[in-house]
Amino acid sequence: MNKTAMYDLEQIKALTESAVHGCRLELVPNGSAANQPSLWVDNDHALAVARFLRDDPALCFDYASNVTGVDWPDVTVNETVMVKKVIAGVEQEFDVPRAIVKPGFLEAVYHLYSMRCKHGPLILRLRTENRTGQTHVPSLTPIYRGAEFQEREIYDLFGIVFDGHPDLRRLLMWEEFQDHPMRKDYRAPDDYEYEPTPHGEILEKARRHYSPEVKHG
Amino acid sequence: MNDELRTELSRQGLVITSLEALYNWGRSNSVWPLGFGLACCAIEMIAASMARFDLARFGSEVFRPSPRQADLMIVAGTVTKKMAPQVVRLYNQMPEPKYVIAMGACAISGGPFKQGYNVLKGIDRLIPVDIYIPGCPPRPEALIHALMTLQKKMAAEKLTGPQRARHCQTATPSEYPAPQFGAHDLEPAFNPKVWQPTKVERHE
Amino acid sequence: MVDFARQPSAGRPFPPAGPNPNERYRIVAQPSENGGLQSDLLEVSMGPQHPSTHGVFRMDLVLDGETVVKLKPVFGYLHRNHEKLAENMTYLGSMPYTDRLDYFCSMTNNWAYALAVEKLAGLQVPERAEYIRIIVGELTRLQNHACLVGFLLQDLGAMGTPLMYAFREREKILDLFEALSGSRMMCNYLRFGGCRIDFPEGWLEQAKKLVAEFPRFLDEFEALVTGNEIVLARLQGIGVLSPELAINASITGPMLRASGVDYDLRKVDRYGLYDRFAFRVPLGDHGDCYDRMMMRILEMRETLTILDAALRDLPEGPILDPKSKLRGFKPKPGEAYGRIEAPKGELGFYLISDGSANPFRYRVRPPSLINLTILEDLCLGHKVADAVVILGSVDIVLGEVDR
Numbered sequence: 001m002n003k004t005a006m007y008d009l010e011q012i013k014a015l016t017e018s019a020v021h022g023c024r025l026e027l028v029p030n031g032s033a034a035n036q037p038s039l040w041v042d043n044d045h046a047l048a049v050a051r052f053l054r055d056d057p058a059l060c061f062d063y064a065s066n067v068t069g070v071d072w073p074d075v076t077v078n079e080t081v082m083v084k085k086v087i088a089g090v091e092q093e094f095d096v097p098r099a100i101v102k103p104g105f106l107e108a109v110y111h112l113y114s115m116r117c118k119h120g121p122l123i124l125r126l127r128t129e130n131r132t133g134q135t136h137v138p139s140l141t142p143i144y145r146g147a148e149f150q151e152r153e154i155y156d157l158f159g160i161v162f163d164g165h166p167d168l169r170r171l172l173m174w175e176e177f178q179d180h181p182m183r184k185d186y187r188a189p190d191d192y193e194y195e196p197t198p199h200g201e202i203l204e205k206a207r208r209h210y211s212p213e214v215k216h217g
Numbered sequence: 218m219n220d221e222l223r224t225e226l227s228r229q230g231l232v233i234t235s236l237e238a239l240y241n242w243g244r245s246n247s248v249w250p251l252g253f254g255l256a257c258c259a260i261e262m263i264a265a266s267m268a269r270f271d272l273a274r275f276g277s278e279v280f281r282p283s284p285r286q287a288d289l290m291i292v293a294g295t296v297t298k299k300m301a302p303q304v305v306r307l308y309n310q311m312p313e314p315k316y317v318i319a320m321g322a323c324a325i326s327g328g329p330f331k332q333g334y335n336v337l338k339g340i341d342r343l344i345p346v347d348i349y350i351p352g353c354p355p356r357p358e359a360l361i362h363a364l365m366t367l368q369k370k371m372a373a374e375k376l377t378g379p380q381r382a383r384h385c386q387t388a389t390p391s392e393y394p395a396p397q398f399g400a401h402d403l404e405p406a407f408n409p410k411v412w413q414p415t416k417v418e419r420h421e
Numbered sequence: 422m423v424d425f426a427r428q429p430s431a432g433r434p435f436p437p438a439g440p441n442p443n444e445r446y447r448i449v450a451q452p453s454e455n456g457g458l459q460s461d462l463l464e465v466s467m468g469p470q471h472p473s474t475h476g477v478f479r480m481d482l483v484l485d486g487e488t489v490v491k492l493k494p495v496f497g498y499l500h501r502n503h504e505k506l507a508e509n510m511t512y513l514g515s516m517p518y519t520d521r522l523d524y525f526c527s528m529t530n531n532w533a534y535a536l537a538v539e540k541l542a543g544l545q546v547p548e549r550a551e552y553i554r555i556i557v558g559e560l561t562r563l564q565n566h567a568c569l570v571g572f573l574l575q576d577l578g579a580m581g582t583p584l585m586y587a588f589r590e591r592e593k594i595l596d597l598f599e600a601l602s603g604s605r606m607m608c609n610y611l612r613f614g615g616c617r618i619d620f621p622e623g624w625l626e627q628a629k630k631l632v633a634e635f636p637r638f639l640d641e642f643e644a645l646v647t648g649n650e651i652v653l654a655r656l657q658g659i660g661v662l663s664p665e666l667a668i669n670a671s672i673t674g675p676m677l678r679a680s681g682v683d684y685d686l687r688k689v690d691r692y693g694l695y696d697r698f699a700f701r702v703p704l705g706d707h708g709d710c711y712d713r714m715m716m717r718i719l720e721m722r723e724t725l726t727i728l729d730a731a732l733r734d735l736p737e738g739p740i741l742d743p744k745s746k747l748r749g750f751k752p753k754p755g756e757a758y759g760r761i762e763a764p765k766g767e768l769g770f771y772l773i774s775d776g777s778a779n780p781f782r783y784r785v786r787p788p789s790l791i792n793l794t795i796l797e798d799l800c801l802g803h804k805v806a807d808a809v810v811i812l813g814s815v816d817i818v819l820g821e822v823d824r
Contacts, residue, residue, distance in 0.1 A: 032755025032774060033543025062668050063684075066758065066786040068771050111758055111771070115668050115684045121758060146671020148794055172497035172823060173335065174299050178400040181334050182505055188334040189402035252472050256499055256820055257524035257606065259476070267588040282472040300477055300498040303469055329518065330501040332509070354606060 009037055012059065012122060019056070020048045028125060038109065038123030043138055046126055047164070050143045053112065053122065061112040061122055064144035068111075069154035073131070073184045074104040104131045106160050110140065110147070128160060131183075139165035157182035237376050244288075244314070245276075245371035248364065251287035252280035253307065256294025258321035258354045265357035275364050284310040289367070291360075292346075295323035295330055296337045298403045302395040308344045309392040314384040316371070318348045318363055325349050342407035344393050345383075462490060465805075469498045473576045473809045476819030480796075480808070487804045492797040496790070499823040507783035512538055512613070512750055515783065520607040522785060523821040525565050528557040528598070529763045531611040536692060537759030537770035538613045542752040544745050549738040550615035551694045556628065556731050557601070557610065558693075558761075559724045563635065564591040565764035566675075566717035566724075567642075569816050573714055574646065576813040577655055583646060590638055593631055600624055613750070614742030625732060632728045639721060647715065656711035660799040660811035663708065670794045674766025675716035676815060680708035686762035693761075697734075698727045710814040717816075751778050765789055765816050785824055789817040 013025050016039075023045035028038045041049050053061040080095040106128045113120030128135045139162035141148045151162045152171040159180035162168055170177065179186055190209055223233055254262055266272040266280065281287040284307045296304055308317065319340055322328030327338035340346060347370065350363045374382040383389050393411065396403040407414075468479035477498035483491035503522065507515040519534045520527035532554055539546065546554075564587075571587030595605040600621055602608040610617050646652060662672070664680045677684060685702045687695040703719035705712030754776040760769035766788025773782035792815050800808040 030755045030757075032541045032753055032757055034540040034755065034757035034759075036757060064671055065673075065760070065767065066769055066771055066784070068782070068784045070773065070782050109771070111769075115682060118684070118689050123758075144671065145666070145669045146791055146794055149790055153790075170497075172500040174398040174497070176398045176400060181502065186334075188332070189406070253470055255477055256501075257521055260524055260606065263584075264588060264592070267592075268585050269589070269592045280472075284470075295499060295501050297498060297500055299500065300469060303498075307470055329521070330503075330506065332506060333502045334505070335497075335500045335502055356605070 009039065009122075012053075013039060015056075015059070016049055016052060019052045020045055023049050025049070036121065036123060038125050040125045040127065043126060043136075046124075046138045046140065047143065050110075050124070050140050054143055058117075059122075060114045060117045061120070063113045063115045063120075064110055064140070064146050065113050065121065066109075066111040067140075067147045067150035067154065068109045069158040069160060069182065070107040070109060071131070071158055071183045072104045072107060075102045076100070077102060105129065106131055106135055106137075106158055108137055108151070108154055108160055108162075110144075135159055136161045136163055138163050139168075141165050156180070159183065238372075240376065241372045241374060245368040247276040248289045248316075248367065248371075249279055249281050249287050250277050250289045250291050251284050251307065251311065252282050253290060254293045255296065255300065256321075256323065258293035258324070261354045261357055262291060262293045262320065262360060265360045270357040270361060272361065272364065275361065275368070277364065284308075285312065287311055288314060289316050289318065291318045291320050292324040292340045293320040295328060296340045297333075297335045298337050299335060299398075301337045301340075301343060301403060302397070304340060305343050305393055305395040309395070313391050314371075314382065315391075316347045316367060317344060318350065318360075318367065319346045320350045320352075320360060320363070321355060322351060322353045325351065328353060337403070339412075342412045343396065344408075345411055460486065467805075467808075468495075474812065475572065475817055476822075478812075478817065478819055478822070480812070482805065482808065484805065487806075489800045489803055489805065489808050492800050492808065494793055494796055496823055499819045501820075501824065503824045504783050504785065508779055508781070511778045512752075512780060513747065515780075516611070517607065517609045519785075520609055521820055522787070522824060523763065523765060523768070523789070523818045524606060525568060525818055526561045526764050527606060527608045528554075528561045528610060529761060530768065531609065532558055533759065533761045533763060533768040534770050535611045535613050536761055537757055537772050538752070540759045541755065541757035541772050541774055542613065542750075544614040544742050546615055546742060547739045548694070548736050550740045550742075552731050552735050553616050553620070553740065554611065555693055555695070555698075556728060556735075557598070557608075559728050559731070560594050560597065560628070562724050562764045563721055563728075564594045566721045567591060569717055570642070570646065570714060573710075573810070573813040574652070576809050577652065583642070586638070586642060586645075590635065597624065597628055597631065600627075612741060612745065612747070614745030616740045619740050625735070628728075629732050632725060632732060635725055636722075639718070639725075643718060647718065652714075653711065655807075655810060656714060656814075657709055658707075659710045659803060659807050660814065661707060661709045662795065662799060666795060666798065667708070671791045672766070672795070673788055674762070674764070674792065674816075675720060676713055676766065676792050678702065679705035679712040679716045681705055686760060686767055690760070698730050700724075700727050710810055713814040713816075749778070751776060756782075760786065763788060765818065765821065766792055768821075785821075787821045787824060789815075789819075790822040793817060793822065 009027060013027060017023060017025060024042040026040040028040050030037045053059055077100045078097060079100060081098050083094050083096045084091055085094055108126045110124040112122040112124065126137045128137055137160050139151055141151060142164060149171060151165055152168060154160050155162060155168055156170040156172050157180060218233060226233055264270060290308060290311060319325050323330060324340050327336050330336045331338060348363045348367050350359050352359055376385055393408060396405055463484045465482045465484060466479060467482055468474045469477040479495040481493040481495060482489055503518055516531060516534060519530040522530050567587040567590050571584035574583040575581060598608055599605045601624060602610040662680045664682045667677050667680045667682060681704050683702060683704055688702060700723045703716055705716060752774045754774055756773040758769055758771045760767050768788055769786035771784040772780050775781040799811050
């Protein structure tokens with residue numbers, strides 16, 4: 001597997017930050033054996049960063065291989081907090097459990113390669129503010145034409161709205177469809193039918209579907 | 218008529234038959250399928266019509282592009298909800314007598330993609346099916362077997378009397394309503410006159 | 422560098438700006454050409470049931486006579502939500518579903534997925550298994566390219582005969598696959614870290630015999646097809662794709678190389694053990710449909726050299742990495758993107774693992790869908806019959822486009 005032959009990710013980050021004024025890039029590490037860390041780009045400068053990466057003669061990332069949407073749901077982290085309370089005149093410290101909700105977001109991941117210089121991949125990430133209302137992200141279709149259909153698919157299945165896309169409408173589902181099916185909290189319509197040996201989640205679905213007729217006993 | 222008499226007469230060059238048998242013999246040996254493949258099973262259907270398995274010797278040489286000229290629709294592959302209204306419309310456009318073969322697990326019941334939000338769990342939810350071929354994908358020999366079964370079924374159909382074939386009865390419809398695209402699912406999700414969900418009695 | 426933003430439609434503006442805003446679809450031809458003939462634009466939906474759309478694919482065409490003025494592809498008629506299903510299944514459980522992506526080439530689909538998971542988990546593949554993968558992958562490429570030329574000629578109107586020749590060879594290759602994996606088409610043969618089962622007795626001899634006889638079929642095929650004057654007249658100069666647009670539109674595979682761009686993943690990434698094999702990468706000059714068809718024929722010849730060498734030099738050894746686990750496979754949290762040169766283009770799998778047995782995100786990078794990005798650009802100004810041929814030369818399989 002080709003590593004980014006001449007530069008590594010730190011160097012690319014430094015070059016981009018010096019070329020595109022005001023952009024904020026953050027390195028997102030990758031824990032697996034693949035050793036493919038990525039760069040999180042802020043939404044305001046994403047278009048300029050992509051243009052620089054494509055047009056720079058040394059970096060020359062002219063080929064957007066893959067555009068993926070990812071749904072990161074809200075993560076509830078349970079932690080304990082030390083709280084001081086006065087009980088019977090004596091100040092004592094208690095460990096109180098508290099659930100902190102880290103807000104989720106939607107993400108678009110771009111895998112960039114270079115056809116001319118034959119190196120890659122460079123992975124860019126664009127994130128939305130949250131999963132509910134602010135799901136706008138700039139479209140990189142003006143820079144990489146190949147992202148056109150893939151961004152439409154992400155809009156269809158995840159609900160990320162790409163600003164600046166020439167033709168943003170649903171790709172795979174029909175126009176009247178309302179939901180965004182690839183989200184983690186999507187519930188498929190209940191057109192379930194007889195399942196001979198249900199267990200686990202399927203048993204729950206079957207119970208919900210057939211509850212008047214199921215005899216428990 | 219006595220079979221021995223029939224054989225003796227045929228040896229003399231005289232064939233005795235009934236109009237029904239003759240009509241069904243002609244129909245069943247020239248079944249023209251609609252050229253309609255959806256997914257992977259379509260490739261096995263094409264392979265069945267190619268040189269090694271050769272569907273042409275059964276009379277199904279010509280796969281008609283237009284439903285108006287076809288009398289068999291082989292639903293080969295997964296029927297998705299986006300495609301389902303089109304399948305029903307194609308079925309409606311076929312003239313009677315028409316038959317449907319559901320080829321492959323996906324057309325029978327949704328197959329391996331059954332947990333899909335876009336997958337119709339079987340084409341028999343919307344149109345009546347005559348032959349089901351299990352398999353994923355079924356071998357071309359299985360498709361040939363299904364065609365032969367259909368030929369037997371067609372040859373055994375009666376044209377008159379209370380047991381007459383579906384297309385000879387005026388009460389049975391030959392067109393079925395195509396579902397509309399709803400906000401979350403097809404509307405209606407299935408046609409109650411064609412398919413009813415199985416009643417479940419589960420004792421736990 | 423030029424921005425390949427959506428270009429305005431070639432020819433007359435659409436919708437035409439006439440004095441009457443209600444007359445959106447009425448344009449008046451130039452009086453010198455047609456003598457002042459009033460003509461309408463015709464909006465036609467081609468598909469999803471059509472003999473030549475290679476599956477359930479729909480094109481909304483707007484035609485001026487026979488000339489294509491606008492083309493909007495419509496997908497989703499085979500969307501079987503493979504990616505959502507994979508989030509509820511284990512990694513190995515998704516392997517049979519990858520067969521059904523590009524249903525002509527199940528072995529290469531398996532290979533791309535196995536490569537991505539091996540990258541994610543850091544598994545090594547033993548040498549014999551790599552050779553086996555190359556052998557079955559290249560056999561898949563052979564039958565895919567042969568069938569593609571057959572289907573393309575069927576779109577031209579040669580109703581079935583070239584396809585019959587191609588399917589005759591394909592059946593021989595499918596016999597080999599069936600003997601090896603149990604199934605003709607949906608092989609489900611590769612595993613993470615190797616292959617499922619070794620060659621049965623007599624398989625190698627039969628494969629060598631097939632590879633020895635294949636050039637004769639190719640010569641016969643080429644003699645019938647490439648010099649044929651109808652093929653030349655109908656394919657040359659149709660659907661010309663410039664290399665700059667091809668790179669920017671993320672086109673990969675034979676379609677890219679027909680436009681002259683030298684990017685073959687077998688040479689660039691050198692995955693598997695491809696750097697041990699000496700094979701050439703054919704490149705096209707014009708980027709038209711004829712070049713795309715010739716790409717496939719030339720690649721078939723190069724594939725035969727690879728197969729000759731692989732079958733000859735096949736080493737002994739294990740076929741599965743001893744560290745790979747078939748049950749209880751839980752890779753460490755992280756992500757990986759693995760890609761191969763599938764017969765249709767670059768097939769990639771992007772996997773995000775959260776440490777559990779099911780992937781958190783499973784994404785297929787479909788070459789067929791992305792190669793269709795510029796379908797409208799290629800077809801504008803051509804006739805409807807040419808649009809059919811251009812679609813045929815792009816080589817799509819709907820299982821991959823819609824997943």
